[in-house]
Amino acid sequence: MxxxxxxxxxxxxxxxxxxxxxxxxxxxxxxFFALQKRASAAIEQFLQNPHRHLFVLKGDEQGEYANLLEDFVTSRQQPDEQLHGVQYHVEQGDSFSFPRIFTEAAQHKEDNFVAKKRVASALHVDQFQLLGSVRLHPSSQEIQLNPGLVHQLNGGVLILAVGSLISQFDLWLRLKQLLLTQRFDWYSAHPFKDLPCDIPSYPLSLKVILLGNREELATLDELDADLYDLADYSEIExxxxxxxxxxxxxxxxxxxxxxxxxxxxxxxxxxxxxxxxxxxxxxxxxxxxxxxxxxxxxxxxxxxxxxxxxxxxxxxxxxxxxxxxxxxxxxGFLKEHTYSDILHEQVYVATEGEIVGQINGLSVIEYPGTPMAFGEPSRISCIVQFGDGEVVDVERKSELAGNIHGKSIMIAEACLAHTLGFPSQLPFSASLVFEQSYGEIDGDSASLASFCVLASALADCPLPQSIAITGAIDQFGLVHSVGGVNAKIEGFFSICASRGLTGQQGVMLPSTVIHQLSLSEDVVNAVKTGQFFIYPVDDVYQACHILFQRDLVEEEGKAYNETNQPLSRLITQRIEQRAEQQLYKTSFWDWVLRKK
Missing domain, CATH: 1.10.8.60 (Helicase, Ruva Protein; domain 3)
Structure with missing residues (x-):
């Protein structure tokens, strides 16, 4: 090279x-909310709209966001000296009469069902915390009414976590009814017992903000198809x-x-x-x-x-x-042991020399139960036999690969057929393998590597083992973005650095992922001193030009000789030679059989 x-x-x-x-x-x-233009504007509009009472807010860190949201809503509320709520009077029954409960408009802040707060949040609630309770003394049979959050926040804003309502869906239905009617009705907490007496309802004005992650909101939306008819929506970014x-x-x-x-x-x-x-x-x-x-x-x-x-x-x-x-x-325990297996050649990954039909792909490894993902090189090999045009993806065939991986291999096959101009199915059979891969794989980031290793095997041209590849391709040969590029580059660099940098090692990646790069000090310093290289490519033509130092197809106006023939010509020559050999063998055996 x-x-x-x-x-x-x-x-x-x-x-x-x-x-x-x-x-x-x-x-x-x-x-925080100064950086949340969409969410802050939507919340302010919701607070000002007297006809909307439910707001759904997507947010992942509910414990952190609930307090920030509470402060934000508090800062946006106007002063309100009005008393919200009622005073419940309970006339206890005796052996000759039933108990009786009636209400009157609240006169003092100390009245039992007067709002005590303007804004509050609760990440987990049960029925009694949210909607209050009716308690009956076991011996005296005296009735006691206890306010819940909805009563304490009458005229205010309540922030709730969606997860708590999903696990208690009946609670959501009660809350939804309250928001629709803006009136609080008492119900028995026990499905087979009535309330000890009639308890009058009363008007209750409440706004609710539901805070949840995307999965929780999707679940609630599935359970209640009318959710967004009732609710406004925005997201915490x-x-x-x-x-x-x-x-x-x-x-x-x-x-x-x-x-x-x-x-x-x-x-x-x-x-x-x-x-x-x-x-x-x-x-x-x-x-x-x-x-x-x-x-x-x-x-x-x-x-x-x-x-x-x-x-x-x-x-x-x-x-x-x-x-x-x-x-x-x-x-880094698992990462170190994974790299140790490669360095001790328990998993074979070459980082020097040239080999036909073999290339280093790059993947990101994620172990369940651990927070750290890391990059790992994988040896991808290809063997070609001239046959009926089938490209066997061994990982897919053995059910060790997902649908996206299978799709990417078919795209690589179609791209090669389109690039070389084959009129119908490919005139060869091939097998593609992720060597020493024993777990499930998925994704399309190996499709560029698969294209290159297939071209190498067909043209009988060696690939440099010092360059690892990641990238997804389409049927026209354009190279598209993939994820995890920083981890992938650093994974291959770590193996190369442990063996000793040669000044020829590097990684090939899509040009579209340059905006993702934020590499470690070690990698940057190695590139700075010319010991490691990062090659961006836009299409398979550029990739092959770098890897083989040959053109993929013939370029108009360019002279070629025995040392720089394009890959397409080499592949065509091999196919023609193989066809002649096959024809000769067929003719020979026909002649032998006729002699008999």
């Missing part, structure tokens, strides 16, 4: 990590776009506000930039970073504890990098 040729096709080290466009530390405060310097400044203000609110050290300029880079790894998009208060609080608190930082000190890029490395070490 020609090192200078490959270096020209690679990304520079400056392109491997994003930089936050920030020139000075922010000093003004910015709260977990990521904030920072495509401009102004947005970057707002995000930095928010991070510093989180640190200040929780009495944690604030960040330096390079600390903010490093935090941004670490969060891009999680979001896989340079234009979006997490604004999860729980995630940011966890990172800042972890950095402060690990580096023994006081509240009045600052967290630098070094502190954040140490926290990241420490977290990797804590969670």
């Amino acid at each position: 020609n090192p200078s040729f490959l270096a020209e096709k690679a990304l520079s080290w400056q392109e491997l990590r994003p930089e936050l466009q920030l020139t000075e530390l922010p000093h003004s405060r910015l709260d 977990s990521y904030y776009g920072i495509e401009s310097a102004e947005q970057g400044l707002k995000w930095a203000q928010y991070v510093q506000s989180i640190a200040n609110d929780h009495q944690l050290p604030q960040l330096t300029l390079d600390g903010l930039n490093k935090l941004y880079q670490l969060l891009v790894r999680e979001s896989e998009d340079r234009a979006f970073v997490s604004i999860s208060p729980l995630k940011l609080k966890t990172i800042l608190a972890g950095c402060a504890i690990l580096n023994q930082k006081e509240t009045d000190s600052l967290l630098s890029a070094v502190d954040l990098e140490q926290f990241f490395q420490h977290k990797e070490m804590q969670q």
Whole structure:
């Protein structure tokens, strides 16, 4: 392979990590809902609309968001001195009369069913906490009425978790009736017992905000088809776009506000930039970073504890990098053992030399029950026999691969047939295998690698084992985006670095994933010194040009000789030679049989 040729096709080290466009530390405060334009506008409109009483809000971290939402709603409410609710009077019965309960308009804040709050949240409620209770003394038979959250928040806003209502669906039906009628009716808590006496209902004005993740909201929507006829909807966004310097400044203000609110050290300029880079790894998009208060609080608190930082000190890029490395070490047991198997050749992955019909694909490994996912190279091999045109995906055939993987292999086969201009089915049979793969695999990120290894086996041209590949292709040969590129690159780099970098190793990936890149210091430094390379490609033509240092198909106006023939010509020649040999064998045996 020609090192200078490959270096020209690679990304520079400056392109491997994003930089936050920030020139000075922010000093003004910015709260969470200042970054939630859609949700905050929708909530404000809901609060002002007297005809809407239910709001559904998608949010994943309900424990964190409930308190923030409570503060936000409180800040948007107008002062209200009006008394909401009633006073229930209970005339206890005796041996000669039944008990009697009646109401009168509330006169004092101390009345038993007067609203005590304007806003409150509850992530788990039962029937009695939410709707109150009717208690009957076991010996005296005296009746006691106890208010629930709906009574305490009459005229106000109640924030509830959807999960609690799904598990108690009857509770949701009662709440829904209350919101539709804006009136509270008493019912017996026991399905086979009546109330001890008639208890009058009364008007109850309430707004409810339901907070839940997408799966919970989908379940509630399935259980109640009329949900969104009754409810307004919006989402708490977990990521904030920072495509401009102004947005970057707002995000930095928010991070510093989180640190200040929780009495944690604030960040330096390079600390903010490093935090941004670490969060891009999680979001896989340079234009979006997490604004999860729980995630940011966890990172800042972890950095402060690990580096023994006081509240009045600052967290630098070094502190954040140490926290990241420490977290990797804590969670890296399975990753280390996986890489150890490769380094001890219990799992064979070549990182040097050239081999026909063999290539290193890249995948992301996720073990159930562990929070850490990591990249791992996988050896993909292909054997070709001239036959009836079937390409056997061994993983799919043995039921070790999912539907998306099976689809991607068929796309790779169709792309090759289209590129080479075969008139009908391929005039060969082939088998594609993920070697030493014993678990289920899925996804289409190996389709580019499958295309290249199939082309290698057909053309009898070797592939460099020093370059690992990830990317999805379509039938026309365009290379499309895949996920987990940072983990995939670092996984292959780790194996190469442990064996010793040769200056020829690297990773090929789609050009469309460059905005996902936020690589570790080790990878960036290796690229900077010319020991490792990242090759972006747009289509299979560019991929083959880099891997084989040949054109995939003949280009008009270009001269070819024995050393630089395009792959399509080599494949055609092999097919023709095989056809002639097959014809000769058939003619020979026909002649032998006629002689007999």
